[in-house]
Amino acid sequence: MAPFISIKNISKKYGNFSAVDNVSFNLQKGELFSLLGPSGCGKTTLLRILAGFEVSNTGSFEIDGHDMDNVDPADRPVNIMFQHYALFPHMSVFNNISYGLRRTSLPKSEIKSRVEELLELVRLSGMSERKPKTLSGGQKQRVALARALARRPKLLLLDEPLAALDKKLRSDTQFEICKIQEQLGTTFIVVTHDQEEAMTLSTRIGVMNEGKLIQLGTPKEIYEQPQTSFVADFVGEISFLEAVVKENKNTHWLMQAAVPIYVSSDSNFNVGQKVKLALRPEKISLTSRPTGNINEFKVDILDFAFYGAGTQYRVIGPEGVKLKLYQSHNQPSKANSPMLKTGFVNFSPEAIIVLES
Numbered sequence: 001m002a003p004f005i006s007i008k009n010i011s012k013k014y015g016n017f018s019a020v021d022n023v024s025f026n027l028q029k030g031e032l033f034s035l036l037g038p039s040g041c042g043k044t045t046l047l048r049i050l051a052g053f054e055v056s057n058t059g060s061f062e063i064d065g066h067d068m069d070n071v072d073p074a075d076r077p078v079n080i081m082f083q084h085y086a087l088f089p090h091m092s093v094f095n096n097i098s099y100g101l102r103r104t105s106l107p108k109s110e111i112k113s114r115v116e117e118l119l120e121l122v123r124l125s126g127m128s129e130r131k132p133k134t135l136s137g138g139q140k141q142r143v144a145l146a147r148a149l150a151r152r153p154k155l156l157l158l159d160e161p162l163a164a165l166d167k168k169l170r171s172d173t174q175f176e177i178c179k180i181q182e183q184l185g186t187t188f189i190v191v192t193h194d195q196e197e198a199m200t201l202s203t204r205i206g207v208m209n210e211g212k213l214i215q216l217g218t219p220k221e222i223y224e225q226p227q228t229s230f231v232a233d234f235v236g237e238i239s240f241l242e243a244v245v246k247e248n249k250n251t252h253w254l255m256q257a258a259v260p261i262y263v264s265s266d267s268n269f270n271v272g273q274k275v276k277l278a279l280r281p282e283k284i285s286l287t288s289r290p291t292g293n294i295n296e297f298k299v300d301i302l303d304f305a306f307y308g309a310g311t312q313y314r315v316i317g318p319e320g321v322k323l324k325l326y327q328s329h330n331q332p333s334k335a336n337s338p339m340l341k342t343g344f345v346n347f348s349p350e351a352i353i354v355l356e357s
Contacts, residue, residue, distance in 0.1 A: 010059030021211035037208035264349035283351035284325035296346035
């Protein structure tokens with residue numbers, strides 16, 4: 001199947017600085033795709049290139065088989081929702097949403113019908129005459145989204161769309177955006193530095209760093225199968241252990257870190273090869289007594305933090321190896337008592353991510 005959105009070898013330089021470095025990926029129609037990365041990694045610059053506000057030095061951009069490189073921003077079937085919404089303060093909600101439509105040749109009756117449809121979609125029916133200053137942050141965000149969707153773009157670009165909202169409202173709005181996107185079937189590209197937001201919103205994620213697209217995959221693939229230490233560290237909490245490959249043990253590899261560790265992997269390692277082992281906090285168990293499980297060793301508990309549904313611990317083991325782990329409060333057999341000073345950690349060979357050192 002031919003891609004709906006095709007981005008090929010796009011680069012953008014400012015002098016000797018590469019803001020976007022040879023980025024390529026394809027999207028199918030109706031995808032909700034996130035560009036995830038730290039500030040300054042090039043994701044917003046790429047978004048501005050797609051919108052037509054910046055011109056790339058190399059590469060091409062196609063929508064539904066049509067080359068966008070020489071198409072003016074106003075003529076592209078693309079719209080953008082800015083981080084700070086950019087609502088017109090002197091205009092009503094209705095006029096904000098209909099602003100772009102009034103610049104077309106659509107009859108007034110169709111404009112009115114389309115705006116009313118969008119107001120219902122974003123759950124703002126009955127607020128059409130209100131001014132932005134009378135709205136909450138979440139309501140302003142939904143007005144901006146409706147305005148961006150009013151001209152029915154083939155591609156909607158969202159630049160940090162939830163950054164101005166508080167945590168609870170941001171969480172609620174993530175699901176609203178997903179529902180609206182599913183109803184309309186519009187292709188979305190969301191720029192964010194918030195890992196949780198990208199994981200919640202997206203069908204797929206592209207992780208960027210220093211202008212490059214480092215990894216592309218589903219949220220589950222990005223989280224559970226990171227291809228680099230950067231991706232593993234940037235997407236969620238994780239602990240790293242430096243290790244050396246010792247020998248193959250049939251279905252497992254024996255790695256020598258601060259302690260011997262057995263890893264389940266299909267990779268063909270070389271004996272003596274240096275690797276980096278990575279562990280997610282929820283994959284590590286903490287008990288008050290040894291269990292006899294594989295990959296178990298004694299630790300001292302440095303500190304802990306209560307998170308309602310669970311407790312996060314920082315522990316230190318042999319040769320100063322430090323781990324972060326998370327224990328859910330619905331696991332009574334685990335060592336959830338904050339009074340513990342020492343304990344035993346264990347983790348399965350399948351839980352370990354092996355990365356190049």
